Amino acid sequence: xxxxxxxxxxxxxREGNMAAAARELHxxxxxxxxRIKDLEVELGLRLFDRKGQNMHxxxxxxxxCGRAEEIVDMLDKTxxxxxxxxxxxxxxxxxxxxxxxxxxxxxxxxxxxxxxxxDVRAHLFVAPGQELGERLEKGLxxxxxxxxxxxxxLFESLPLQEKEVWGVMVRSxxxxxxxECVTVPHLAGKALLLPFSPTGKDWENSALRAWFGQxxxxxxVAGSFATLSLAAALAGTGTVAALCPEGVxxxxxLCFRPLSPRLETPLCLAWKKNRALxxxxxxxxxxxxxxxxxxx
Numbered sequence: 001x002x003x004x005x006x007x008x009x010x011x012x013x014r015e016g017n018m019a020a021a022a023r024e025l026h027x028x029x030x031x032x033x034x035r036i037k038d039l040e041v042e043l044g045l046r047l048f049d050r051k052g053q054n055m056h057x058x059x060x061x062x063x064x065c066g067r068a069e070e071i072v073d074m075l076d077k078t079x080x081x082x083x084x085x086x087x088x089x090x091x092x093x094x095x096x097x098x099x100x101x102x103x104x105x106x107x108x109x110x111x112x113x114x115x116x117x118x119d120v121r122a123h124l125f126v127a128p129g130q131e132l133g134e135r136l137e138k139g140l141x142x143x144x145x146x147x148x149x150x151x152x153x154l155f156e157s158l159p160l161q162e163k164e165v166w167g168v169m170v171r172s173x174x175x176x177x178x179x180e181c182v183t184v185p186h187l188a189g190k191a192l193l194l195p196f197s198p199t200g201k202d203w204e205n206s207a208l209r210a211w212f213g214q215x216x217x218x219x220x221v222a223g224s225f226a227t228l229s230l231a232a233a234l235a236g237t238g239t240v241a242a243l244c245p246e247g248v249x250x251x252x253x254l255c256f257r258p259l260s261p262r263l264e265t266p267l268c269l270a271w272k273k274n275r276a277l278x279x280x281x282x283x284x285x286x287x288x289x290x291x292x293x294x295x296x
Contacts, residue, residue: 001042003075006068008035009047012055013065019053024159026152073293090119093280096132096144097124098267099228100164100245103145106269109287113280120280128195128226130202136272142281148268157268158289164245164265166208167258168192169231171238181260184215191222193231193242198224208243211263 008025012032015021022029040047047061057065095110097103110122125132125141132144137154148159168187170176179186196203198221203209209216222240225231231242232251245265246256269288271277277285 001039003072005035005039006072008032009039010065010068010072012036012048013057013061016055017053018055021055023149026149026157069293073290089117089279089283091278091280092121092123093143093278093284094123094125094141096135096141097126098129098132098145098164098245099126100247103162103267105160105162105291106145106288109284109291113284113287117280117283126227133270136270139272139275142277143269143271143284145267146270148266150268150270154273155270156273157270158285158292159266159268160288160292162267164267165258166211166243166245166263166265167256169228169235169242169244169247169254169256171236172253172255174235174238174241176241176257177255179257181262182257183260184212187219187241188215189220191220191240193222193234193240193244194224195231195244196224207263207265211259211261 008021008027011025012018012021015024018033018036019029022032025032036047043060043064045060045064046058047064048055049058050056095106097106114120114122125135127135129145129147132141133146133150133155135141136144136146145160146155146157148157150157168176168182176182176186176190194203195208196206198219212219223234225234225242225244228244228247231244232254234240235242235254236251246258269285271281271285
């Protein structure tokens, strides 16, 4: 029984859907299905009840799930211990973060690492996702938070449970501030700030553009922004609403209202493919992976 296949099994059990699990694992659906079937043959047990793409654990599957979680968690803890104590832990890490409320798990892992190893230094770079990906590809960053799934041809990645929640940031006396959540009709005729150029590929290919559907053609776009601090400054005038992920702006005169239907961006921690990571980066990855497994 391979550890890798146990991780596949746990992902399918958590997602309850073969297609969703395959996307998270960056595998083809047929490959994942074959691995799960081979595991069932190896054990001589039926682990899932299948209804189309939906997968429900059988009684035997539930028993294996409990054991598999213990095995994987113990291995992750062991790897983290050896990564931390088997190598002289010192040096610099260059990390790319997103200017949103997401990333708490990474920051928690980083805080623990820095507390334990005073000779490790972390240099944080905050930017939009596209810029983070470009800097990661060029080798200017060691690790970065990107949208999941990221480009598997360029990056290795660890999917995170955290997601960015999209909505509008407005001044507290703006007409949208009184809404519990914001729908497409609510935004009709409103002066909007976009996180992308409205004429670029990033906007056309974005989940936000898809959320608007046909109404995207009739938006009243007042401009675009590169950082949430700029969006907050403009939204603070009360004349515009900034479409953005939920973040921490620290301005009591601003408020955030989520979109409805809810729009979320899944995230992953990514690093350049075929690039050896430093000991501090490996230790940080191990800590993040352990936190993910505990929450998962």
